[in-house]
Amino acid sequence: MKIVEAKNVVYEYIKRDEEGNVESIEKALDHMNLVVEPGQVIAILGQNGSGKSTFAKHLNALLLPSEGSVLIDGLNVEEERKLNAIRQRAGMVFQNPDNQIIAAVVQEDVGFGPENIGIPADEIWKRVEKSLRSVGMWKYRTHSPNKLSGGQKQRVAIAGVMAMEPKCVILDEATAMLDPNGRREVKDAIMDLNRRKGVTIIWITHFMEEVIDADYIYVMDAGKVVMEGTPHAIFSRVDELQEHRLDVPQITLLAHELKQAGMPLPDGILTIEELADALRK
Template structure:
């Protein structure tokens, strides 16, 4: 098997938020990310979990160089994000999708919005339209290309926001709670689009979420608490540790929880069941 290439590497990354008083004097320092080290390979789908205030969004903003480390180093595609001369290159390699699509959509027509990024990058007009078409196809929104974004549902808007990032041909997409403001159908649409980008286009995906059902599609999971990475592994390894996750105030997928509770009640089930289908299969094998 060929060696996979490194996409992101953090080495003892730390970030401090500094609070100032009304006179502008430094009042207190809050360590939001505290000595984090990890690696992401090209083509990975990594989910980052943690309750509010765990540092996961602060970490995400480092990957797109919206923040630079107070200590330690973060490399994206071999580039040190603290190197100001490489800032533009880092942001071209790692695109960012935020929680609220309304803050990211600026065009009055869907295809204009998606073409905005490549146009700013100086991509020739003919190629812009090719990119618009391929990225709208990738998120299954091509038939809405002439629509106004205002007339779209939340899930559709978020898919347009993702297409706008994809059109800039990033190697990696960071999604910071992209489904937090959506209904269950919108969440499914967005996660389906994200999985397709990862599996079909081989784009590296970093997904920050608090919806456990979205995590089962990742191949790596990082759990953050109080600015540190406290657990890492595959979804199955992570969700096999229900009590530990509860201690970090995190849930597990419903099927995992039910299987765990049945196991507590003395039914002989394997650890780390992730989906309803797996649970049904395991129960059928018992009886």
């Protein structure tokens, strides 16, 4: 079974004036289609306002589609009775580390999710330990979250999601407010989860160097998928990416410029090694 299956999803924001009359209807999602297999790492790129976050919020039923359907592990997000089941399967990490930590002690924050769904206490403690260890934050378990760095806070937030034992984790620009070290910490923690536990990852970001290890990339613009493919295929289309106002990794851009200047290089070069090998020939 597919872990995520979005078919022709439309989401409309209705703007109303002071009297409540409809002023305008904006389509944040415009017939969006996307399929994710279990265990994949998927990246979604797109400039601000392209609909990435609106789409992410459909994946655990924070928003419901105006048209079309979203299935998570075969469950339709519109079935209210299944809401808890859906949110246990699809966990979300948001952008601002300070907005998603609620407890005064790290380990209590991580235990908050499982506690809410009635997991027995000893099982909660097992999960808290397992998840904090998996993101390398176990030794901070009795610390206060407000003394942690941004990257550490995001790792605690990820542990909190992990304690729910989800099949899929959605990161909505979870590294946007972090420094380079923090970004690396979060990316390593997430890739490790994918490799060791087979958790599906949906990674929404502006940082291109974070997505070159993804299995598949979707590029969104104006509420639609405008490009999709493997990282190599996507980053072969430098001009098109720039049209959508997206970055290209520096090495890819350099290869593209050298090619335009007449050097015989293949498309879609992503790493320093690939470009050095190609130049050697």
